[in-house]
Amino acid sequence: MRRTVFNEDHEAFRETIRDFIAAEVVPHYQEWSEQGYVPRELYRKLGALGVFGIEVPEEYGGAGETSFKFNAVLSEETARAGVSFGGSSVHTALCLPYLLKYGNEEQKKRWLPRFVSGETMTAIAMTEPGTGSDLAGMKTTAKLSEDGTHYVLNGAKTFITGGAQADRVLVCCRTAPPTPEDRRGGISILVVDAHSEGFAVGRKLDKLGLRASDTAELSFTDVEVPVEDLLGEEGKAFSYLTHNLPQERLGIAIGAYAQSAAAVRFAKEYTKERTVFGKEVASFQNTKFVLADCQSDVDAMQAVVDRALEALDAGELTPADAASAKLFTTERAAHVIDKCLQLHGGYGYMLEYPISSLYADTRVSRIYGGTSEVMRSIIAKSMGL
């Protein structure tokens, strides 16, 4: 079916990104995956290309686009090539919406130009060693100093994408304890300078997939954070997270769709080349049926993400809509990519074939941004259950 969500500008951007990936990413990707992170130089190049400024208003050095569709193109093109841009999708798709919506004028002037150029990279730290799905259970605290000039931040975070390379981290923390009536109150976001005293990067975690993106532990010991770096209002951050998580979840859904489409393409190409018992693997009826099933799954995923993209741009994507899109696409992607790997035989298990890294990379999409179980809980609640 002809897609209607993208216009000429999106398609021109797609061409630019496709060329950039072929020239600047693919030749080095194996090396970056082995070292566990992408070089800072890549972020500067993405900044120079305008990738980080798409949704940033022009007065802060960006292009002032309001649509998430350019981000969708980025996600589709990286998946198509079986690569990633390290932590940069967190920088643009996760952190930026908070800075734009809740940052004041002074903060935007101070942070956004270097955000756009890639000189300042950002990460977001919600998850802690003791709590992930239950965010209200976070224990990291920020206490206002007696003279009211700064917060004193203490605690630890884990699984933070881009955490080792970030210059500023949006740290979710408790500025007031929970009450029995309101567990979600008292949470705030501080945009912490990662070079502050007491801010430490712990282990860079060794992961099953997404091996070119760094995932780190962070700890804070009496880190002094100026009050000027509080984002939005004190104690209101849980509602900010609720507001922004649908976009994050749609981003993950788009990635799952794009990875599935890439898997079908890889399997189709491979089975046309591979000969078994004197015949192309693609000529077996089983191969055709499996790939036909996978393609119809991909078509359904595409319909879901395209509809959700339009809803997001129209400001109508509800938390339950986003949860449903994420649940459906990530669960189907697991099935599709597994089937496509199977069609590769033993070669599908070898890292030199992109299907194997797709298989490992996609696994986390059912966990991060909220697990499938959490998505089911949100959907069930919206059904009045």
Ligand SMILES: Cc1cc2nc3c(=O)[nH]c(=O)nc-3n(C[C@H](O)[C@H](O)[C@H](O)COP(=O)(O)OP(=O)(O)OC[C@H]3O[C@@H](n4cnc5c(N)ncnc54)[C@H](O)[C@@H]3O)c2cc1C
């Ligand atoms: C590669 C990677 C990158 C990440 N990047 C970031 C990042 O940049 N920033 C960040 O803050 N976090 C990040 N995360 C953390 C991620 O969001 C959490 O791992 C996720 O929210 C799940 O939390 P948890 O790991 O603590 O699991 P837990 O919450 O401990 O869940 C364990 C199990 O219990 C289930 N469960 C939980 N609640 C319920 C319930 N109510 N009903 C039924 N079952 C339930 C879960 O579904 C899961 O199966 C990342 C994680 C990974 C793996």
